[in-house]
Amino acid sequence: MSTELTERKKKLRDDFIESRGYWNPFWDSLLDADEDFFAAYTDFSSVPWRSGVLDPKIKEFVYIAVDAAATHLFVPGIRQHIKQALAYGATAAEIMEVLELTSTLGIHACNIGVPILVEELAAAGQPISQELDERREALKADFTEKRGYWHQFWHEILVLDPDFFESYIHFSSVPWTSGTLEPKIKEFIYTAFDVSATHLYEPGLRLHIKNAIGYGATKEEILEVMELASVIGIHSCMVGVPMLLEELAAANGSGS
Secondary structure, eight states: OOSSOOHHHHHHHHHHHHHHSOOOGGGHHHHHHOHHHHHHHHHHHHHHHHHOOSOHHHHHHHHHHHHHSTTTOOHHHHHHHHHHHHHTTOOHHHHHHHHHHHGGGGGHHHHHHHHHHHHHHHHTTOOOOOOOOHHHHHHHHHHHHHHSOOOGGGHHHHHHOHHHHHHHHHHHHHHHHHOOSOHHHHHHHHHHHHHSTTTOOHHHHHHHHHHHHHTTOOHHHHHHHHHHHGGGGGHHHHHHHHHHHHHHHHHHHHTO
């Protein structure tokens, strides 16, 4: 960034800090490159902070979830928002739980893939039985007890591979059997990475919104989760603008 801040840049920087509660050098390039765009982003990203209903550390949990999701993995943001969550009083156990919840995203390979496999098997004349034997019924009951719900998109995974399904129960249930976050906050985490632009997993999104409402979440809280998740588009600039400025400097240097 330029060694000297203009008065407007200093005000924009101060406005961001006042609204968002921090400054990180990764914003310097964007502020240098386009003050008007930076000002517009500050206003856009600050709406949930000016008038939102979620506790600040919960807001940071949402950012951690969308940045740490396997479909995004924006490392600078993960670190920044872990730092912010700690500053807002989050415990190590709470942040670990957010990361554990976010780690379940990978199962969507099966949530999407297994029904397609079943359909194609049927089309090939190899239909599978949909009946649940005693063990599978017990596993369904175990999942329902530990996770607090059942959804049809688990059925065919359970039918095809009860061993895999049982292992997923153990994996996904750890935050539910020994975690510290209240259930609706857990559902906010699932909602955040399902609604994120890099994932957009509609069946899970609908389910976890429904679950969150069932746990007492308000429409304002759920909308705020979505608003917070909406800002990851700025990572195009956070990654791209420094490259642009470096290449412009290199081009200018080579032409001198």
